[in-house]
Amino acid sequence: MYNYRAGTVWDSGRAGRIQGDDRLAIRVGTPQEFGGPAGVWSPEQLLVAAVDSCLMSTFLFFAERSGIKVHSYGSTTAGRMDKTPEGLRFTAMDVNIAVVVDENTDVDKARRLQSKLEKYCPVSTSLRCPVILYLKVAVREDHKDG
Amino acid sequence: MYNYRAGTVWDSGRAGRIQGDDRLAIRVGTPQEFGGPAGVWSPEQLLVAAVDSCLMSTFLFFAERSGIKVHSYGSTTAGRMDKTPEGLRFTAMDVNIAVVVDENTDVDKARRLQSKLEKYCPVSTSLRCPVILYLKVAVREDHKDG
Numbered sequence: 001m002y003n004y005r006a007g008t009v010w011d012s013g014r015a016g017r018i019q020g021d022d023r024l025a026i027r028v029g030t031p032q033e034f035g036g037p038a039g040v041w042s043p044e045q046l047l048v049a050a051v052d053s054c055l056m057s058t059f060l061f062f063a064e065r066s067g068i069k070v071h072s073y074g075s076t077t078a079g080r081m082d083k084t085p086e087g088l089r090f091t092a093m094d095v096n097i098a099v100v101v102d103e104n105t106d107v108d109k110a111r112r113l114q115s116k117l118e119k120y121c122p123v124s125t126s127l128r129c130p131v132i133l134y135l136k137v138a139v140r141e142d143h144k145d146g
Numbered sequence: 147m148y149n150y151r152a153g154t155v156w157d158s159g160r161a162g163r164i165q166g167d168d169r170l171a172i173r174v175g176t177p178q179e180f181g182g183p184a185g186v187w188s189p190e191q192l193l194v195a196a197v198d199s200c201l202m203s204t205f206l207f208f209a210e211r212s213g214i215k216v217h218s219y220g221s222t223t224a225g226r227m228d229k230t231p232e233g234l235r236f237t238a239m240d241v242n243i244a245v246v247v248d249e250n251t252d253v254d255k256a257r258r259l260q261s262k263l264e265k266y267c268p269v270s271t272s273l274r275c276p277v278i279l280y281l282k283v284a285v286r287e288d289h290k291d292g
Contacts, residue, residue, distance in 0.1 A: 002234075008198045043203055057160065123236075
């Protein structure tokens, strides 16, 4: 069993701060379209960020276990929230992942990590909505030895 | 329909940065117990933070609609992740909310917002696991007019 904690303190208006042990606090507020301030993270966006970054963490774990040499990793997640009969809910998340691996790496093996991500990312599998992954793996093209 | 986006870029080891439009980037990493760095937010903790802060945002929304004058709001969420037959999953979240309302506010009305939070917080209702709320409402005791 693993435990994760975070706390929120309201400042004013529709904004506050999230604190977690010895981490840097994060300013947070209701999304602008619901009356919150500009330029701060919203809870909805943090949910999307949790999914996006957990997939990175999961990818790095399996890549290491599979001997895949990652050169770079970047991803973007778009989460969709809809009005449903039960209220606002996230109904889908689309994740685009772009990975570059080193030349001496089995690219197909890296691509096959997609199914591991789909099964074992603990944040995205904890959501009710489908999380659809698009994983692109490329091989590093520039040679260190010129 | 509402869309929320976030992106992650890997830096090194088990750590990277989360970016979201014009927000401050957040350093993120695998939890320490899984080989990540100390002192940065983990995706798991960000999920908990998203739940915790979304409940604040939802509370403030309904409080305003109900004419409840909030003096202070603080909350803490503990998320529990377990090994399940399908892999690691969040299995429960417990949220403790402490609200202080102004003297001229209907305390019972404030307490009844709990059912609104349970139904309408878009982040916590998007999770598979139960999110259990403990809402304490107190009345502000110090008088401005001394």
